[in-house]
Amino acid sequence: MAGIVWCSEYSINEKSLDKQHQELFKIVDEIDDFVKKVQNNFEKEDRDNFKSIIFKLFNYIKFHFKNEEEFMEKINFPFLEEHRRVHKELTNKTKNLLLVNDIDISSVIEQLSILTKSWILNHVCTEDILINNYLTRLIYTGESHYTLEQYINLKKMIANQDIEKEYQFFYICNCDLKIHRVPQSIHEELLKEKRYFRCPSCKEVLCLKEKITNKEETFEYFKKRFGNVKINKNF
Template structure:
C-alpha cells in the first residue's frame, strides 16, 4: 500500500472540549486560539505575521498573569510549578519572534502551529484542568463526570469505545449498597482490560491507514497503561474520597487529554486525504 502524505500544518481551533469549567479562563483560552488563527492565515505578509505573533505574546502574558493571580487567590498548591511552565511557554513564543527574521513564512506558520497544537493545547488539557479539579468538591466532580459529545473524534468505532471507557469508569464510582472493595476491584479490572482492548484496536486502525506517528502513539498508550497500573496498585492505600478523585482525574484529564490531543490527529490527518 502506498503511504499517504499528511499535511505539514494543522492548527487546532477552539473547541468546547477544551473547557476547564471556569468561564473567565475559558474565554481567555478561546481568545488565544482566535489570535493564533489570525496568524495562521497570514500566508504572504511577514510584517503582519510578526505583528499578530506579538499580539499573541502580549495576550498570553496577560492571560498567564490573570491565571496566576487566580491560583494564588485559591491557594493552589502547585502554583509555582505552574508559573514555571508559563515562563517556558512565553520563552518559546519569544524564540518564535526571533526566528521570524531569518525564516520563511511557511516555516514560521509551521512553528506557530506546532506551538499551539503542542504547548498551548496540552497545557490547557493537562495542566490548567488540574486547577479546576482541585477546586471542585468530590460530589461536584462526580455529578459532572460524563462523556461529552465534544470529545468525539468523528470516528464511530473509536468514539463508541471511548464512551465505553467512560461508562466503565462511572460504573466503578457507583458502589452504593454494594461490597465496596469487591465492587471497585471488579469494575476497575473491567476498565483496565477494556482499555487494553481499545488501544489494540486503535493501533490496528492506525497501522491500516499507515499513520506516520504510530510508534509515538503506541508509546503514549503504554504510558497510560503504566499509569493505570500504578493507580490500581495504589487503590488499597487510598481513602474512598481519594480513590474517586484520582479515578476521575485519570479519565477526565489524562485519558480525555489523550483523546483530544492524540486521537483526533489520527482522524484529522486521515480525513485530509
C-alpha cells in the first residue's frame, strides 16, 4: 500500500492553502507510519512519540483551519459556518487524544486512524473541494469534483482497503459499450447523499443499470443486448 500522498486532484486552486494541505498530508502519513509500527508492539518510549506526533497535528490543524476560515470569509464562501463547526469538532477530537494519560493502545490507535483518515483527510479531500467549486462557480454539491476512478483511489487511500474487491454495480454513460464498475460502498454513498459522477469522455452523468460480479457476466449482458458485436475488454 502506497503512502498517503497529496496530489493535484485535491487542489482547491489557492496556493497557500494547497501548500498547507500538502503539509497536513505529510503529517498524516507520518502518523500512519507510526500507527503501523506500534499497533502490535507498543513500547514504553512510544508513549512520548505518540504525544509528540499528536501535538504536532494539533498545532498544525489549528494554524491551517484559522487560515482557511479567513480565506473563506474573504471570498464570502456560503458554507463557512458548516466548515467552522467541522473544524472545531476535528480540533476537539485531536485535543482529546492529547489529554489521554493511561493509554489503552488498541483503542487509541483506532481513534487515531479514524481521526486522521476518516475525518481529517476526508474533510480535506471532499469538503474543502467545495471551495474550488465555489471559486469556479460550480457550487452545486451533488456532482462530484472527482472522476469515478479518482474517487475510488481516494477511498482506497483513506479506508486503507481494496474496495474494488467489493460487490460491483454496473453504471453506464453515453459512450458506446462502456461500463463503469462502482464498488458497493461508493454506490450506497451515492444513493444516500444523492451525488453523482460524470464520465470524463462523454461528460454525461453515470446511470445505474444492474449489479455484476465479474467480466464474464458483463460480456453475457452485452451479448444478450447487442448480439455478436466486438466488445472492448479493457474496461
